[in-house]
Amino acid sequence: MATGAAPYPSVFMVDTHAAYPPLPPKLKHPGRRGSAVQYLLFLLIALAFCGLAIEACFIYHLYSRNAYEESGSIARSVQDEQDILPPIPVTQRPNPVVLPSKPVAHLTAAPQKDRRDGVLVWNMDEPPLLYGMKYKDGKLVIGKEGYYYVYSKIVFSMVNSSLEHSVCKFTPRYSEQIPITLLQSKKYYPKSDRMSYTTNSYLGGVFHFFENDSIVVRVKHLTQVRISESTENVFGVFMI
Ligand SMILES: *[C@@H]1O[C@H](CO)[C@@H](O)[C@H](O)[C@H]1NC(C)=O
Numbered sequence: 001m002a003t004g005a006a007p008y009p010s011v012f013m014v015d016t017h018a019a020y021p022p023l024p025p026k027l028k029h030p031g032r033r034g035s036a037v038q039y040l041l042f043l044l045i046a047l048a049f050c051g052l053a054i055e056a057c058f059i060y061h062l063y064s065r066n067a068y069e070e071s072g073s074i075a076r077s078v079q080d081e082q083d084i085l086p087p088i089p090v091t092q093r094p095n096p097v098v099l100p101s102k103p104v105a106h107l108t109a110a111p112q113k114d115r116r117d118g119v120l121v122w123n124m125d126e127p128p129l130l131y132g133m134k135y136k137d138g139k140l141v142i143g144k145e146g147y148y149y150v151y152s153k154i155v156f157s158m159v160n161s162s163l164e165h166s167v168c169k170f171t172p173r174y175s176e177q178i179p180i181t182l183l184q185s186k187k188y189y190p191k192s193d194r195m196s197y198t199t200n201s202y203l204g205g206v207f208h209f210f211e212n213d214s215i216v217v218r219v220k221h222l223t224q225v226r227i228s229e230s231t232e233n234v235f236g237v238f239m240i
Pocket residue numbers: 158160221223224
């Protein structure tokens with residue numbers, strides 16, 4: 001039994017002894033491979049981040065250079081313009097510099113004269129946008145036959161029971177004294193509510209005009225038109 005038992009432990013010893021040395025390499029081997037893969041992966045990620053950073057730098061550089069070049073070109077074109085044009089004071093500079101391609105007008109209200117015909121007069125003190133037509137005593141005189149969009153906006157205050165806003169045409173083909181209504185708005189208020197309104201009226205539409213036809217804006221009572229700000233009351237025409 002003892003002799004029989006003796007070889008067993010030795011066998012065990014040998015077995016265990018023999019089993020130990022191969023084990024570490026077995027364990028070490030995958031570990032080394034794993035760390036190599038990890039290292040490679042880390043390297044790749046680092047490389048990717050480096051690439052991103054470089055790309056970001058390039059994009060930033062490109063944008064800042066573009067912005068610089070744009071502002072530079074604007075400055076340069078202004079400089080060129082100033083070189084070509086004779087030096088004129090800013091206030092006398094034609095405004096707008098680019099002429100319209102078609103007849104156009106946009107007028108703002110002047111302080112109103114108390115006219116019986118209710119025709120509004122428009123501000124000519126500061127040169128308005130007026131091209132391809134003439135202004136005379138409240139009238140816009142068409143210079144070229146064609147189709148035009150006509151618009152007018154008026155602010156009313158002190159509205160007393162009713163208001164009327166219209167755009168009328170005068171034509172030498174009919175009778176120059178008789179207005180032809182093109183656009184109109186009317187409002188009525190009950191007597192109990194009188195003198196309490198501020199209200200807006202906007203009119204717009206497309207019409208055909210011959211040369212020398214003229215158009216005006218009329219209201220029933222000129223005293224109802226609020227002139228505190230001229231930009232609130234406008235009259236415009238443009239060829240379409
Ligand atoms: C208001 O209406 C009265 C008559 O109802 C008239 O006498 C007066 O002139 C009107 N006022 C205005 C601002 O239109």
